[in-house]
Amino acid sequence: KKWGRGIQLFSKILVYNYLSASKLVNELIGKEGFKYDIVIAHDWLSVIAGITIKKETGLPLVFHVHSTEKGRTLGNGSEVVSNIELRGGQMADLIITVSYAMKDELIKLGFPREKIEVCYNGVDPQKYNPENVSPDQIRQVREFYGIKPEDPMILFIGRLVGVKGVDKLVMAMPHILQKIPNAKLVIVGLGDLQDYLVNLVRMMKLQDVVKFNFEFIPEEERILHYAACDVAVFPSLYEPFGIVALEAMSMERPVVVGAAGVSGMREIVIPCGEEQCGYHINPNNPADIAWGVVNALESPEKRKWLGKNGRRRVLNEFTWDKIAEKTIELYERVIKR
Structure with missing residues (x-):
């Protein structure tokens, strides 16, 4: 021991x-x-x-x-x-x-x-730049997961381990679906929780809503996934920094991040005011995760505003x-x- x-x-x-x-x-x-x-x-x-x-x-x-x-x-x-x-x-x-x-x-x-x-x-904002991704590339990613153009795509990328809170994100989906019935969740990554997550989705009857990609995808594909999603969610229980949040922000996507305990993402993501670029949530509470996601997906204008603020923050504070x-x-x- x-x-x-x-x-x-x-x-x-x-x-x-x-x-x-x-x-x-x-x-x-x-x-x-x-x-x-x-x-x-x-x-x-x-x-x-x-x-x-x-x-x-x-x-x-x-x-x-x-x-x-x-x-x-x-x-x-x-x-x-x-x-x-x-x-x-x-x-x-x-x-x-x-x-x-x-x-x-x-x-x-x-x-x-x-x-x-x-x-x-x-983060490298030249590499993580939404202008470098074509509508056709976005369409291909969404079609790969069977997501229609009008369906909001929620993205999680990361290690599938307890500390990343991805199981709580799956548990948040029924709350999200009450407000946004056509929302879809894409989970990309590898880790000890793979079998547990598959069983959890089956038990909750969310097979049509939650799409898995159990792979460690290369950076180019990661960038395309950020471009294809409508909101990126990282409900970590412990996250000293959280570089994935920066990557999503650089791609002009709103972010919903775990902000309890040790959370560097609490410092990266501005949750209110004129420079807001996302939402802080309690990663232990699926209903709170859902609150953040639903608010981020409120309207196309809101999503765009949060995304633009996120990229501006990256350019001002977080370039390599x-x-x-x-x-x-x-x-x-x-x-x-």
């Missing part, structure tokens, strides 16, 4: 960390004379190497934390991995995480508050260029100390 899932994976990662640290310290720096200014490690997967290199070379260590073992397993994860994460935070000169919700979680877990900075993730500038600025601050 202490080791948790995947002890074989863990042992491979451990070996990889020590071999990569050894290569950098002994060969690249020791023999070949390479000069480095900073060591970067992402999550527990590489922070052991980062700590080792820092100890051997004295280089400053920046630790990027994208999620925590405790959070992504809803408290059921490996103690060993959690301890590695915390040790990385203690040894790092700077911790960069992906949202203020994550910063709060790290502080609660004992990470040193004064070391933590927030730098959001981003802006994120890269912020990251470099944080790295330079550490190097100058």
Whole structure:
């Protein structure tokens, strides 16, 4: 129990960390004379190497934390991995995480508050651009799922695991159908819940309403799915950032997102006012998810307005260029100390 899932994976990662640290310290720096200014490690997967290199070379260590073992397993994860994460935070000169919700979680877990900075993730708005998708491509996606042009298409893309809340989205469909009888839900992804979701849909007699695509689809297809849908829904129970919400917003689609607990999407999506681009919902409550979806689908004009606001927000705040500038600025601050 202490080791948790995947002890074989863990042992491979451990070996990889020590071999990569050894290569950098002994060969690249020791023999070949390479000069480095900073060591970067992402999550527990590489922070052991980062700590080792820092100890051997004295280089400053920046630790990027994208999620925590405790959070992504809803408290059921490996103690060993959690301890590695915390040790990385203690040894790092700077911790960069992906949202203020994550910063709060790290502080609660004992990470040193004064070391933590927030730098959001981003999206490429040239790639995720609705103008690049033709009406014919949209028609093909919708026809693949048997969705008529007049039927509102609700989209979920992501891992089919409990933490993503997709089962609660299926449970929300009867509430949505009361208000929008011709709505259809498309679920795209892979994960442990596949069989459970199929049985849930059968039990709720929603076979004609919920369409599955149990695949990890390539980015080009993902973009076409965003273009084809009318609203994208991500009712995550734990989501340090939620890059899928950004992708949908960049494609000018309204988004309905889980906003309880640790939710970076709560910071991405503006739920009211002149710049509104979606709705915040309680991901544990199917009726609340339905409320968000029904409101987003209220009228074509509303959908378009929310979508335009979403893309404008991406262009102003969440392009990779802006994120890269912020990251470099944080790295330079550490190097100058």
